[in-house]
Amino acid sequence: MFAYIVRRLLFMPVVFLGVTLMVVLLLQLLSPAQRAAAFVRSDAQLRNLDAIIVQYGLDQPFHVQYVNWMREAAQGNLGYSTASSEPVMDTIRKRFPASAELALISLIPVLGLGIWLGTLAALNRDKAIDQFARVFAIVGWSLPNFVLAIWLLVIFYGALGEPLREFAGGAFRLEPGRVSTSVNIEIANGNFPLHTRFMLIDSIINGRWDVFWDALRHLVLPVITLAATSSALIMRVMRSSMLETLSQDYVRTARAKGLPTATVHYKHARRNALIPVITLSGFTVIFLMNGVVITETVFNYPGLGRWFATAAVNLDYPAVMGFTLLTAFIVVVGNLVVDILYALIDPRIRYG
Amino acid sequence: MTRLIWAFTMIIIAGALAFAFAQRDTFVYQTPFPVDSLDPAQAYDTASGVITENVFETLYDYVGESVTEFQPALATSWTASDAGDQFTFTLREGVSFHSGNAFTCADVEYTVKRMLVHNPSDSGVWFMAESFLPTQANANAYLGDDATDADYAEYWQWIDNAAVCADDFTITFNLIGPDPAFFTKMMSNVAAIVDRDHAIANGLWDGTEATWRDWVGVNLRDFALHNNPSGTGAYRLVDWDGSTAVLEAFDAYWDGVPPIRNVVYEIVEEQSTRLLAVQAGDADRIAVGDRATLAQIRGAPGVTIHEDPSWVSTTVGMIFFNHNINTTDNPDVGSGMLDGRGIPANFFDDADARKCFAYNFDQDAFIAQVLQGEGAKLTMGLPTGFLGYDPDLPMYNVDFEAALVHCEAAHGGAMWEQGFEFTATYNAGNTTRQAALEILKDNIEFMNPAFRMNVRALSWPDYLAFTDEGKGTMFALGWAPSYADSDYFVHPFYHSEGFYAGRTGINDPVMDDLINQARLTVDEAEREALYSQVGQRAYETMPMLPYPSPTTFIVTRDVIEGVYLNAMYSGQFLWKDISKR
Numbered sequence: 042m043f044a045y046i047v048r049r050l051l052f053m054p055v056v057f058l059g060v061t062l063m064v065v066l067l068l069q070l071l072s073p074a075q076r077a078a079a080f081v082r083s084d085a086q087l088r089n090l091d092a093i094i095v096q097y098g099l100d101q102p103f104h105v106q107y108v109n110w111m112r113e114a115a116q117g118n119l120g121y122s123t124a125s126s127e128p129v130m131d132t133i134r135k136r137f138p139a140s141a142e143l144a145l146i147s148l149i150p151v152l153g154l155g156i157w158l159g160t161l162a163a164l165n166r167d168k169a170i171d172q173f174a175r176v177f178a179i180v181g182w183s184l185p186n187f188v189l190a191i192w193l194l195v196i197f198y199g200a201l202g203e204p205l206r207e208f209a210g211g212a213f214r215l216e217p218g219r220v221s222t223s224v225n226i227e228i229a230n231g232n233f234p235l236h237t238r239f240m241l242i243d244s245i246i247n248g249r250w251d252v253f254w255d256a257l258r259h260l261v262l263p264v265i266t267l268a269a270t271s272s273a274l275i276m277r278v279m280r281s282s283m284l285e286t287l288s289q290d291y292v293r294t295a296r297a298k299g300l301p302t303a304t305v306h307y308k309h310a311r312r313n314a315l316i317p318v319i320t321l322s323g324f325t326v327i328f329l330m331n332g333v334v335i336t337e338t339v340f341n342y343p344g345l346g347r348w349f350a351t352a353a354v355n356l357d358y359p360a361v362m363g364f365t366l367l368t369a370f371i372v373v374v375g376n377l378v379v380d381i382l383y384a385l386i387d388p389r390i391r392y393g
Numbered sequence: 394m395t396r397l398i399w400a401f402t403m404i405i406i407a408g409a410l411a412f413a414f415a416q417r418d419t420f421v422y423q424t425p426f427p428v429d430s431l432d433p434a435q436a437y438d439t440a441s442g443v444i445t446e447n448v449f450e451t452l453y454d455y456v457g458e459s460v461t462e463f464q465p466a467l468a469t470s471w472t473a474s475d476a477g478d479q480f481t482f483t484l485r486e487g488v489s490f491h492s493g494n495a496f497t498c499a500d501v502e503y504t505v506k507r508m509l510v511h512n513p514s515d516s517g518v519w520f521m522a523e524s525f526l527p528t529q530a531n532a533n534a535y536l537g538d539d540a541t542d543a544d545y546a547e548y549w550q551w552i553d554n555a556a557v558c559a560d561d562f563t564i565t566f567n568l569i570g571p572d573p574a575f576f577t578k579m580m581s582n583v584a585a586i587v588d589r590d591h592a593i594a595n596g597l598w599d600g601t602e603a604t605w606r607d608w609v610g611v612n613l614r615d616f617a618l619h620n621n622p623s624g625t626g627a628y629r630l631v632d633w634d635g636s637t638a639v640l641e642a643f644d645a646y647w648d649g650v651p652p653i654r655n656v657v658y659e660i661v662e663e664q665s666t667r668l669l670a671v672q673a674g675d676a677d678r679i680a681v682g683d684r685a686t687l688a689q690i691r692g693a694p695g696v697t698i699h700e701d702p703s704w705v706s707t708t709v710g711m712i713f714f715n716h717n718i719n720t721t722d723n724p725d726v727g728s729g730m731l732d733g734r735g736i737p738a739n740f741f742d743d744a745d746a747r748k749c750f751a752y753n754f755d756q757d758a759f760i761a762q763v764l765q766g767e768g769a770k771l772t773m774g775l776p777t778g779f780l781g782y783d784p785d786l787p788m789y790n791v792d793f794e795a796a797l798v799h800c801e802a803a804h805g806g807a808m809w810e811q812g813f814e815f816t817a818t819y820n821a822g823n824t825t826r827q828a829a830l831e832i833l834k835d836n837i838e839f840m841n842p843a844f845r846m847n848v849r850a851l852s853w854p855d856y857l858a859f860t861d862e863g864k865g866t867m868f869a870l871g872w873a874p875s876y877a878d879s880d881y882f883v884h885p886f887y888h889s890e891g892f893y894a895g896r897t898g899i900n901d902p903v904m905d906d907l908i909n910q911a912r913l914t915v916d917e918a919e920r921e922a923l924y925s926q927v928g929q930r931a932y933e934t935m936p937m938l939p940y941p942s943p944t945t946f947i948v949t950r951d952v953i954e955g956v957y958l959n960a961m962y963s964g965q966f967l968w969k970d971i972s973k974r
Contacts, residue, residue: 078854092514229632229639
C-alpha cells in the first residue's frame with residue numbers, strides 16, 4: 042500500500058508537466074494580440090496594444106514562454122492574474138479554503154441525502170417512495186445549476202428574505218456572499234484574524250460564534266444548490282448498488298439465518314453497496330471544488346470557480362495555468378484518497 | 394446539557410442580530426468590474442479610478458457636475474505662461490498623506506517624474522508624456538534597442554526638466570510645447586499625487602537619475618503602490634484582496650472628515666444578485682448594465698434611480714468605416730470585390746458609400762428601442778458639453794431619399810448595380826453596439842435586395858486582434874474621456890495619426906490641419922471654433938458615424954443623499970460628498 046501511494050505521488054510531476062504543456066500549446070493557437078487582451082480593460086488602452094505585447098513577452102516563441110513560466114513556477118511564482126489583480130499563488134491561497142469549505146459542507150447533504158434516499162428507494166422498489174426518489178434524481182440532475190441558484194436567490198433572499206427575518210425575530214436571513222459586510226470590514230481591519238481562511242474554523246478559533254453563524258447562513262443557499270445536483274447522482278448509484286447487493290447470496294443467507302431485517306439491510310447490504318458510492322464521492326468532491334463556477338458566481342461566493350470563470354473569459358493565462366495545476370493536483374490526490382478508502386472498506390482489494 | 398444548548402443558541406442569535414441591520418456608517422457599492430491597480434501610474438480602467446479618485450487627489454478638481462469649472466484641491470492657485478508651455482501652481486499647506494507624511498512640492502515633482510520614468514505600455518501615462526516629452530512612449534520603447542547612454546541622458550533631461558520645485562509649495566511644469574489640454578490632464582487619475590516618502594520606503598524608484606533606467610516600463614502591479622497606496626484623499630485604503638476593497642474615512646483629511654465612515658467596493662458579477670442586494674438593503678449602490686434592466690427595480694421600496702436628461706454619457710459610441718480594409722485572409726469581405734458577393738478594400742473609401750449607410754441609420758429608433766427613450770444624438774464625435782461641441786451642426790438620420798442618391802452614386806454606380814455583401818463586427822456582450830449595427834443592417838438591406846450586411850460578435854480578445862490587423866470592415870467601438878478636453882476625442886477619431894487611424898485607414902489632410910491648429914492654440918474661443926469646423930468637416934465627409942449616447946443613471950438606496958454625476962469621475966461622484974440617512 043505504501044509503495045502504491047509513493048508511486049502515485051511520484052507520478053504527479055508527470056501529470057503537471059503534461060497538463061501545463063497542453064495548456065500552453067492550446068494558448069499558442071491564439072495570436073499575441075488576443076492574449077494581450079487580458080491587459081486591455083478599456084478602449085483607450087487599445088492604442089498601445091503592440092507595446093503591451095512586447096512588454097509582457099507575448100510575442101516570444103512558445104518554448105521560451107513555457108520555459109520562463111516553468112522556471113518561475115519552480116520557485117513558487119505562478120505569475121500574475123489580471124482577473125484577480127494579484128499573484129496567482131495569492132489568489133489560490135485565499136480562495137482555495139473558500140471553495141474547499143463550500144465543497145466539504147456540501148458533501149454532508151450530498152452524501153447524506155443521496156445515500157439515505159438511494160437506500161430507501163432500493164428497499165421500497167417500485168413503491169411510491171422509489172418513484173419519488175427517481176423523479177428527484179431526474180429533476181435534480183437535469184435542472185441547470187444557474188436556474189436553481191437564481192430561483193433560490195429570488196425566493197429566499199428576495200421575496201422571502203424580509204418575512205423570514207421578521208419571522209425569526211431578526212436572527213435569520215439567507216443572503217449571498219461569504220460573510221456579512223461588517224465581518225468583511227472586521228477582517229480588513231485585522232480585528233478578525235484569518236488563521237486558516239476556513240471561515241467556520243476561524244470563527245471557532247477566534248471564539249466568534251456570531252461569525253460562525255453568519256458564515257453558516259451564507260452557506261445555506263449555495264449548499265442547497267450543489268446538493269440538489271450532486272445528491273441526485275449519488276442517490277441513483279446508491280439505489281442501483283443496493284438493489285444489486287440485496288440480490289446477493291450472502292444477503293439471502295443472512296436473512297435465512299434469522300437476522301433482523303434492519304441488520305441485514307444496513308449492516309450487511311448497505312456497507313457493500315457503499316463501495317461504488319465511495320468512489321463516486323471522491324469525484325464529487327473534485328467536481329464540487331472545480332465545478333462550482335455558476336454557484337459561486339450567482340451567490341457571490343469568493344471561491345476558485347468564480348475566479349477561474351473570469352480568468353478564462355479574459356484569457357488570463359497565468360490564472361488558467363495555475364488553476365489547471367491546482368485541478369490536476371486535486372484530481373490526483375482525490376483519486377489517491379478514493380483508492381485508499383476503497384481498500385479500507387473492501388478488504389478484498391489490496392494494492393501491490 | 395440542556396443549559397449548554399440554550400446558551401449556544403442564545404449566543405448565535407445575538408450574533409445574528411448584530412448583522413441583521415445595514416450599518417449607517419457604511420456605504421456598499423456592488424459592481425461587476427474588477428479593479429486593475431491602485432497605482433495611479435498604472436491604473437487606466439474605470440473600476441480602479443473609482444477607488445483612486447477617493448484615495449488620491451489632484452492639484453485641482455471639478456466643481457459639482459461641471460466638467461468645465463474647476464476648484465482648488467492640492468493647489469490653491471495657478472498661472473500659465475502666455476505661450477501655454479509653462480504652468481506654475483501654488484500648493485496647499487497643512488495637508489497630510491494617509492501615511493502621516495506631510496504633503497510638499499517634492500511629492501508633486503516625484504509624481505510627475507515617476508510617471509514619465511515608468512510609463513507602462515498599458516497605463517494612461519501616454520497623454521501626460523506627450524505634454525512633457527517628444528513622445529508618448531517610455532524611454533525604452535522610444536529609444537529602441539540601439540540607444541546610447543547619450544540618448545538616455547537626453548531623455549532624462551526632459552523628465553528632470555518636467556517638474557521643478559521653486560520652494561516647498563510652488564511647482565512649475567515645463568512642457569515640450571504649448572498644450573491647451575494640460576490643465577485638465579492634471580485633473581486626471583493618472584496625475585493623482587502620490588506620497589514620495591511612502592513610495593520610496595516601500596521599495597519604489599528612489600527619484601534619482603542614478604537608478605531611473607532600471608524602472609523604465611516596469612509593470613507597477615508588481616510593486617507596493619499597487620495595493621498599498623498612500624494619498625491625501627478623504628478615504629484611505631484598509632484592505633483590498635483583489636475582490637473586495639475596504640476603505641475608511643481619513644481622520645486627518647484637510648477638508649474635514651467625510652460623513653460616511655466605511656466604504657466597501659465589492660465585485661458581484663451576477664446582475665440579478667446585485668439587483669436583489671440593493672432591494673434588500675445590503676448594497677447602497679449597484680452598477681446596472683443597461684437601462685432596460687431598470688424596469689426590474691423601478692418603484693422598488695427603498696431604491697432610488699437617479700437620472701437627469703442632462704446626464705448624457707461622455708462615452709462616444711461610433712460606427713467606424715474602414716477606409717482601407719485588410720482583405721488578406723479576411724472572412725468579412727466575402728469575395729473581396731464589388732461583385733455582389735463581397736466588398737473591396739476601398740469600399741468605404743468612397744464618401745457616397747459611407748453616406749449611403751449614414752442616411753440609413755435610424756437615430757430615433759436607436760434612442761427609442763435601445764436607450765429606452767433616454768439618449769442624445771451627437772452631431773460629431775465629441776461628448777455634448779465639451780469645448781467645441783456644436784449642437785447646431787447638421788447630422789445624419791434615416792432618410793431613404795437622401796440615402797438613395799448616395800447609394801446610387803457610390804463607386805460610380807457599381808455599388809447599386811452589383812450590390813455587396815460584408816460582415817460588420819462588435820465585441821460579444823455589448824448589446825448596444827450590436828443593436829446599432831443591426832438597425833443599420835435592417836435599413837440598408839431594405840434599400841436594395843442586392844445589399845447584404847451581416848453582423849457578427851467577436852470575443853473581446855478576438856475583436857482587438859481583428860481590428861488591430863485592419864480587418865474590421867465596419868465595427869462599433871467607444872471612447873471615454875481620461876481628461877476633459879476635446880482633443881482627447883477629436884484626435885483619436887479623426888486625425889490620420891490618431892489612435893483609430895490604424896484601424897480605419899482614415900486620412901484627411903484638411904481635418905488633420907484643423908486638429909493640429911486646435912492643439913497648438915491656447916485661445917479657448919479659437920479652439921472652440923476649430924472644433925466646430927472639425928464637426929462640420931465630419932458631416933461633409935462622414936468618415937465615421939457617431940450613434941446616440943445614452944443618458945446615464947445611478948442606482949442607490951433611498952437613504953443615500955448628495956448623489957450627483959460628474960462625467961469625469963469614474964464613480965460619477967466622490968464618496969466624501971454623500972451621506973447616509
